[in-house]
Amino acid sequence: MFPPPFLIHLIDGAIGSSVLLSLAIILGTFVLEDPTVVIVGVLASDGVISLPLAIVSLYTGVILGDIVFYYIGWLASTHPKLHQYVDHDYVATFRAWLESRYVLTIFSARFIPGSRFPTYAASGFLRSPFSTFVLTAIVATSIWTTVLFFISYWFGSVTGEWFAKERWIIAIVFILVLFLVARYNLLRLRKVKQKGTDILGA
Template sequence: MFFGIEASDVTHMSAWLLFGLLFLSPFLQEDFGVILAAAASLAGAAPAPFLIGAILTGLVASDAWKYWMGRLARRYDWAHRFAEKPGVSVAGDLIRREFLQTMLTARFVPGTRIPTYIAAGFFKADYLKYILTLMFTASLYIAVVFTLFHSVGAVAGEEAIVWLPAIAIGILVSYIIFRWLNHRRKNEGVMTPLSKELDHPMPDMPGFEGNPLETDDDDDTAAKGGG
């Protein structure tokens, strides 16, 4: 049994219910969604291409909108708080210097994704390039997890269907708890591995107070006012 679900129960789910579950899971927690898809594949719940398609679609959809939070933060006061989060300016520096490497790192390091994806929008990275990179990094991540599950399952046998997902979830939860406790101890608030000490005001911005006031007429101009 895994989170109250027997492997046999997963196997008998309708295809669309399973697809919907995997598609929506990254909106709650991306790593959990990938682990769930890999576990379903190991249990033989559906063909691997079907499961990979479902989780890949969910991963890209769950991250596609985060770009626009960064983009809107240049214009609207209500969205500006997303760019104020610790780590966004640091991720922005990395995005501008090494876009692919930064996006790849964010995919494999929980806690860096949201600041990185918001920074991609704030610093106006090409959206098509952003989406294609999301697809590439998500595909690579899925391939690694699926390969790991099936490789270990081939050695450990049917028992791996139960304990392998449990171990993977346990590691993920332990990491999240560690990050949360570490940041509580340092009174840093937002949970991100990106160094808070390197944060700085965004380029073309008067600071984090007030509305950036970037206009629709000239999207590439600097902010004209603040506080």
């Protein structure tokens, strides 16, 4: 069901308090990032959420989420059984590939649904430069989140007179397309990893 009921209840319960509303939006991006951006964009067009509060809260939540992904990988690398792989020959090829195009990889992962978590977590696991990661993630977020938000804002503006059911049906189709793209990219990523494993094992 779209919009997700828990997101609507979360935001609706916080309306009236800018602090609570901002925290609700940030929390929403942690759970379902793109749907939260779409919902907040539509609600901002309806005047339910102020434009500055919506944008700042979304940026904060998305960037914090990216940092969490990085540190999930970093924490994984501190595990005794996994730490040996940080500088292992097994990941040498991937490490060299990532280091040679680090900024481009981090930047492009933001625009490819489904690739952000594995890419950012891998960056943390391999102890890639954190400052470069954050700066690149901020630039990518400023583009992707802004575009998605204002598309949703525009959509909310032109469908303001529609019945709620009709406008959210179109929104769910849009989110479904993002989901299918994410699934396709994850399947491609698994195939690439499998080929790499086969080559190393040969």
